[in-house]
Amino acid sequence: MAISNEQQLVQLIRQTCQQPRGSLERQKGLTAILKTIQGKLWKDSSPHYQDALQRTWFYFCRNLCEATTAPQFDPERASVITWLNAYLKGELTKAGWQDGRAQQRMAPLVINSGGEFIDLLDTVPAPSDLPPMLETTREWAETDTSRELRRIHLKENSRVTCQMVILRRLPPETPWKVLSDEFDVPIATLSTFYRRQCLPRLRKFGEEQGYL
């Protein structure tokens, strides 16, 4: 649905609000209105802008058709953009007052040649008192005291055992495609085996270790 002018927007708002709250038609209408007005609201470089904008979208969804957290939108008094900008600017001003606390810097991400995100911020290391989850899990799968992980295998290929799949999928995750080529089994067969046979055992181990 393309909305080209204010008149159509007003009509879309009226139609949307005629639908019962929580209904599919109401939700679709709200989404269409949001898509129409996004990018048309006040914008500035305040460090609180994203937070204030999110509150503005909630304010919009809750009060467009009914007064839920504030008086209901009145199309006679202002356009929807004016109504939302007034709220957004108010939120930005409020956030500015409380600006005593230090802002956490957002680390930029860059994309490498492989098309992957690379995090420029050195990831905060896990606190040292935490159990080394990866090592403990790998050791459990390798040791396999009950020999259960070695015993359970794919019908199509007995080399594809729970133990092998778990170990190969722990970080650094071997791509499913590589495993599929190596064992000549479709990816979907491998992943279903993983979810049905490996994951429940991993979960059980995780629960015993207090990871879950």
Place this chain on the structure above:
Amino acid sequence: MIWTVNDARNQALVLPLTDEDHAIARQLAARQPTAQKATQVRLNVLAVSAVNTYLQMMEISTDLAASESRSPFLSLCGDVADLVVTNIGQLECRPVVTNAQTCHIPAEVWDDRIGYVAVQIDEALEEAALVGFIPTVEAEAVPLHQFQPLGALLRRLHNLRGSEVPPARESSVRLSQWVQGVFETGWQTVEELLGEPQIRFAAAFRRGDRPERGKLIHLTTPQGERLVILIVNQALAIESEGEPNSDPQNVEIELKVISADQQSLLPAGLQLTLLDESGSVLRETEARSEDDYLRLEVDGHSDERFSVRVMLAGSSMTEHFVI
């Protein structure tokens, strides 16, 4: 027709990523053992937060705490970005890099999902564009043009929920019934919740006719599961021995949160918030490192509504009350 990024963004709904979204994503990423895994988790969690925001805006309830993507261990065991939609199932929210033409959907999430939402995250990590929805996948790389507009997601959620119409208001606890000894499910005496005989003994000394009940609250935080008890204690403002229920006009209500484990203090940062009927904050208090309880008081008259929220590290539980 070849889809360009602009096309994808034209049908997309762009939502802001907040400081809180970032804080949670960073915390969960920090639990991963490798930088590569941490980056994956950080983006997955941001994508989940954006879809969660959208569903909250649409008043579709979700359960973040039950989502695999919120568990450091399950995130270690797989590339998961699921969001549990209450009583419906797991919705997978896949992050997409800015200029990509395809969305990566790893094989471990091909089964047991109600569908997939592609979420394009900009390099500054300020915005998340909900590109669209696809109910099933058969390959790890799905072209973005195969994703349908968000209306398809809304329709699928409605179909899965069947004809059940969501209640306009979540059910409220009726405090007036407590005076008559009628208590909603889950509200037990504090003694029952703590299961401690010495407390049972101490209870004998409390004033009678003050209906007091507590409810166990599970909060799933990146640091693990925390259990606390929300206690609601009400008294008529004018208590008279003979007719405790004669004048329900003014009621004094005490709200308290204690740790479910008597040996331990409350987790620092735990918030107890009193909200009015419209959801606006009336009063709020927060636990510091040495607090063993939080307490708020509210005065009200019959049929007045209020809500109480207990929150820790982004995980929250809200209870609604009618006096």
